[in-house]
Amino acid sequence: MKALGCLLLLVVPGGLAAQHVAIGPQVVFGDYREVSSDLHYRGGGIGAKATLEWKKFSADIALSKVKYKPTSSVIGTQFDASEVDVRLHYYISGPVSAELGFINRKADPEFEAQSVGAVTAGAQMAYLLGPGVRMALHGGLMFGAKYSGGGTTSGLGALQLGLGLTVDALHGRVRVTGDYGFQRFSRTTNDGSGPLRAPIQQSLGRIGFAISF
Amino acid sequence: MNARVVLVAVMALGGVATLRAQTIQNPTLRRAQQAFDNLDYRQALSAGQAALRERLTGFERARAYELLGFTYSGMDSILKAVDAFKQVVLLEPERTLDPNRTSPKALSAFQVALTQVLVVRQLVVDSVTFVGGQGVVPLRYTVTQPARVVTRVVGGSTSLRIDSTVANGQVNLRWPARLPNGDPVPAGNYTIVVDATVGQNSFSTSQPIRVSHGSVDTLAHLTSLPGYTYLPETEVPPKSWRPMGLALVYTGIALAGTSALSNGDLGSASLREGGTIGAGIVLAGFIMTLKKPAPQPARGNILYNQLLRDQITRRNAEIAQENTRRRQQVALTVAALPRSSR
Numbered sequence: 065m066k067a068l069g070c071l072l073l074l075v076v077p078g079g080l081a082a083q084h085v086a087i088g089p090q091v092v093f094g095d096y097r098e099v100s101s102d103l104h105y106r107g108g109g110i111g112a113k114a115t116l117e118w119k120k121f122s123a124d125i126a127l128s129k130v131k132y133k134p135t136s137s138v139i140g141t142q143f144d145a146s147e148v149d150v151r152l153h154y155y156i157s158g159p160v161s162a163e164l165g166f167i168n169r170k171a172d173p174e175f176e177a178q179s180v181g182a183v184t185a186g187a188q189m190a191y192l193l194g195p196g197v198r199m200a201l202h203g204g205l206m207f208g209a210k211y212s213g214g215g216t217t218s219g220l221g222a223l224q225l226g227l228g229l230t231v232d233a234l235h236g237r238v239r240v241t242g243d244y245g246f247q248r249f250s251r252t253t254n255d256g257s258g259p260l261r262a263p264i265q266q267s268l269g270r271i272g273f274a275i276s277f
Numbered sequence: 278m279n280a281r282v283v284l285v286a287v288m289a290l291g292g293v294a295t296l297r298a299q300t301i302q303n304p305t306l307r308r309a310q311q312a313f314d315n316l317d318y319r320q321a322l323s324a325g326q327a328a329l330r331e332r333l334t335g336f337e338r339a340r341a342y343e344l345l346g347f348t349y350s351g352m353d354s355i356l357k358a359v360d361a362f363k364q365v366v367l368l369e370p371e372r373t374l375d376p377n378r379t380s381p382k383a384l385s386a387f388q389v390a391l392t393q394v395l396v397v398r399q400l401v402v403d404s405v406t407f408v409g410g411q412g413v414v415p416l417r418y419t420v421t422q423p424a425r426v427v428t429r430v431v432g433g434s435t436s437l438r439i440d441s442t443v444a445n446g447q448v449n450l451r452w453p454a455r456l457p458n459g460d461p462v463p464a465g466n467y468t469i470v471v472d473a474t475v476g477q478n479s480f481s482t483s484q485p486i487r488v489s490h491g492s493v494d495t496l497a498h499l500t501s502l503p504g505y506t507y508l509p510e511t512e513v514p515p516k517s518w519r520p521m522g523l524a525l526v527y528t529g530i531a532l533a534g535t536s537a538l539s540n541g542d543l544g545s546a547s548l549r550e551g552g553t554i555g556a557g558i559v560l561a562g563f564i565m566t567l568k569k570p571a572p573q574p575a576r577g578n579i580l581y582n583q584l585l586r587d588q589i590t591r592r593n594a595e596i597a598q599e600n601t602r603r604r605q606q607v608a609l610t611v612a613a614l615p616r617s618s619r
Contacts, residue, residue: 093550101544191527193520194565199558201527203534223538227531227551229558244554246535246546263540269550271557 090272196232362390409461432467524562528555
């Protein structure tokens, strides 16, 4: 993850001068579940998204802070989830791009929910619906997931899926953005009494706009 | 009005002067002509011969011999008629008889006379304009007897032999109007001289010509090829439900994937977030389906236009080369001038 961060630091500034950059705020709303259907949270918050394009490369960097509140008044207390989602794309052919990135989500208070970090790898399919209207579907696996409360995930146990829409407005100077991201970690823990399933699942919707440079 | 009267008067005076030069003034010869018109051949013969002993102009002398020729023909003295016509031909080599107004006997005697006298007749130089080195000046003349005929062009310090041949009858020549080194003949006045020789007999005739130089017209550059027009490089594709379909497919995959990948221990998956964004995508796809499609590049037309542009560029390059060559060329105009009167 650190290596990926270093790579971003090296690649992104070079592309800023020459290629397209869009950055803007987003409204975020999400659904978070952990361990069982009883630990179910919903909430909203704010976020920001930056998109960079340079030759065959592009990068999406999304930051969000969601205040999750339990749907049940009996179990759980509200917490803030701060998430960084970085995805690098390399255009391959047709609508297909390869995707590599990482996510890092921190819960505050720390013990109300699991903080998690993982490297993501997958593919993205993008399609131009019309002039200035693009949609993208992406999915992949998340490797090396680390949890603040411990636990492990099998190789195919952490998955993500996403959907995105970008609509250019004002001759492309402004973009209306909408993103959906789904994450599922099939986490297992073992406190000595044997493996216990403690899955984590989040659906996140983001709607906003971005200024293009 | 006055100017018109003056013009008519001048033309009438000119005509009279011409007529006087071309009409018979000698009274003896006029008497002979009158006798011939009255079919009094003996009187015509004696008066004509008497006229020849008098002082006559060239025209009158030729008319006197011609009158004798006609008279001898009428009297069936063909040999004498031929002799008289030979004198006519020698005096006026260009003389011809109108077959519609001349008796066959006289005509045949004239033709026989032509074959017995060496003359070069009907030298004609056609007026032409051509690019130096790429055209010729047509010349033609008629030799009445088999003879060595040398055709030359003379003018200033230039004397060029155009042709040397043994010929009889009509001869057609093509003169390229070039100097021996290949350069075009300099502008100026020249004379085409035709010398015919048979033994001791020789005859020479000439035709003045004027050679003038001009610049050769250059070709205009092309902006389009005749018959070929540029095609539009973009075309609007027909309306399609593809955007709507793809939006539904993408959204369906995302929502179905969410449901499928959702962990069963956590209850049914939330489709609120995916549904919101998916609805936006489907709406965008629907709008894009209704919207007039954006013009798409027409690859075939682009290639066709590129070919057309390449062709025009290539043709213009050729035209530029051709124009460079033409600016170094000269347009020759050769015009026959009126012959000076004998």
